[in-house]
Amino acid sequence: MTVNIEITERLDEARFISATGALGVGVHEPSLMAALESRPHFIACDAGSTDAGPFALGSGRAAFSRAAVKSDAAAVLRAGNKADIPVLIGSVGTAGSDIHVDWMMDIVREIIEEHGWSKRVAILKSQQDPAYLEALYNAGRIKPLNPAPEIDGGVFARSSRIVGMMGVEPLQAALKEGVDIVIAGRCSDPALFAAFPIMHGLPEGLSWHAGKVVECGTLACEMPRKEGVIVGTIRPNEMLIGPVGDNLRCTPLSIAAHSLYENGDPYLHTECSGILDLTNSKFEPVDEKTVRVTGSAFRDKPFTVKLEGAEQLGFQSVMIGGIRDPYIIRQLDNWLGKVTEYIHRSVEHVLGDQITRDQYRLVFHIYGKNAVMGSLETEQTAGHEVGIVTEVTAPTQELATQIVKMCRQPLLHAPIPEWKGAITGFACLHNPAELERGPIWRFNLNHVAEPDDWRDMFRLEIVQIGGAA
Known part of the structure; x- marks a missing residue:
């Protein structure tokens, strides 16, 4: 399948905040509130990955404590409420399966009710139906990545859980509904930051690159510390990345280094709908703590969804x-x-x-x-x-x-x-x-699926919490 990007209202620039590298490790709320002075269009953060190993996906439990996740989520939602902008949280509960999404939604409901808010929440689920995947496999539409374990058609039924890693498309569908909060299952970390600017007509390459750099929060800084947040701006010809917080600064070296982070290829980074190409990216200082990036591109490719399974x-x-x-x-x-x-x-x-x-x-x-x-x-x-x-x-x-x-x-x-x-x-x-x-x-899986449509693998539900909107 190919994905046609539906441009909503075009913007000259999109501004955002990356609140933390992982929900549960800590959010510095004073810096987060100070960052609202940049008038961001949204706040985003991821809440998991495969870094924690297969236990979270297999068991349905989270790597971080509920109390820590609730504390961080409350800080992020308070900032979103104050600025009246959407908050996007992806890969919730570490692995992003349905049980993790339900667990996170319990936390979100508690926070909303404790603060007396009324919020419209988008729930995106990414857990896969084994029978659906087996049908794709039998049709030759599940392909191995490198390296990938040998599999047979029975691997899907043997798995405790399987999730697909969503790109920008489900997130954009949620944002088009005008929601206050997006709670997403397994999600590409950069997609959380790329979805909004792309749907408002800004370059895909710069949008994906910005997401790649900021998804780990202040780890993109020189001498990173927890006490701060990252702010970014996407424009037609450039992106700007810098921190808010004491003793934090981004440099061309730190941003370039984080562009290489967790990737096998220094220039090409594959996502659902295309490939981020950093071959011609240029990193320049704007001031003592902010970096300008230009030249990042995005190549088309057939739409695929990465699968993660645990048995x-x-x-x-x-x-x-x-x-x-x-x-x-x-x-x-x-x-x-x-x-x-x-x-x-x-x-x-x-x-x-x-x-x-x-x-x-x-x-x-x-x-x-x-x-x-x-x-x-x-x-x-x-x-x-x-x-x-x-x-x-x-x-x-x-x-x-x-x-x-x-x-x-x-x-x-x-x-x-x-x-x-x-x-x-x-x-x-x-x-x-x-x-x-x-x-x-x-x-037990390091493969990609080739669906007819992204909606075959991801499910969107809109709920109202805390009374009428």
Whole structure:
């Protein structure tokens, strides 16, 4: 499908505020209120991403606490109410599935009722119907990105939840309804900022680039701090980006650097309806804290929607401890290899009628030796102690816990040639040593769908909260 942009009222410029890099990490309300002096047309912020891992999408829970999200949302909505401008919040509840949108709407209702407001709210949902996706897959209209796991038609039914990442089109449909607040499921972060200027006739390239730069809030600044917000202006031939807040400034270097952030290609950034092209972008200082950007372009491409899915892997139990014995540390890999084989033999002997080796996973994460970078680590120097997280994943919680319990004794007393007689070389952090993590998930999709229309994948509802408009 191709998307025709419907231009509403044309504007010479569109002004906006990026209130925070992620709803729940903090909003500096004094700076936000001060930024209203720029007479913005809207305020936007995102509330999630895949950065937090598959847990939020799989479980339906949020990565940030409800109290933190409510505090930030209340500050943003107070600013929107004071200026009488729309507020857009996307990827709510971290992963943006339907359960996250409903959770966020409960918070929004509370805030509106506590303040005695009357607000018209657009609800955009992005969770996908497995049967619909399977039909697209069978029609050859779901394509892998790079890298992507191998999938079959059953992956959609196996998934706990699947969301599509919306672009500007659903957001523009909501804004055209004249709403006060937009609460969106999984959403392209830059789309939250690009939707309004594009629908008012301003350049797509500059609009998308502005969104790309400001979606992380003051992380676009040199020496970023939480205590501030970002303001932006989109004009026919330029965009201006700068902060409001003490000791904050944007520079050509900081804005150019954030243009590269979280992207595999330094120049081309793919969105639903096209590709942001920064090949000819130019970054110049306007003053000591504001940057002008020109030359950013937007290429057409067939309309696609990125899919994100999570499926349950099993259940997990862990045990945390440490080793300080220098003789064990010198031969740690060999020692852990022997411990591992001992544990596998024990599991086979004790639980062999319930589980086989290929049905569970035993991993030792060695903090102090390659735990953070894994095989990419170049620094091999070990310290005087190492922390070891023993991790067991199994089909049931009971089996995961039984197996991790069987790891404690060999870790405590596995011998080495340097010591004679019984030794204890491993110290457990907790008592009891085992900790049950519960169900765990993995991402199972890195693909794009090719729908007939964006409305096939995203749903818009308008509600009135707090009385008549």
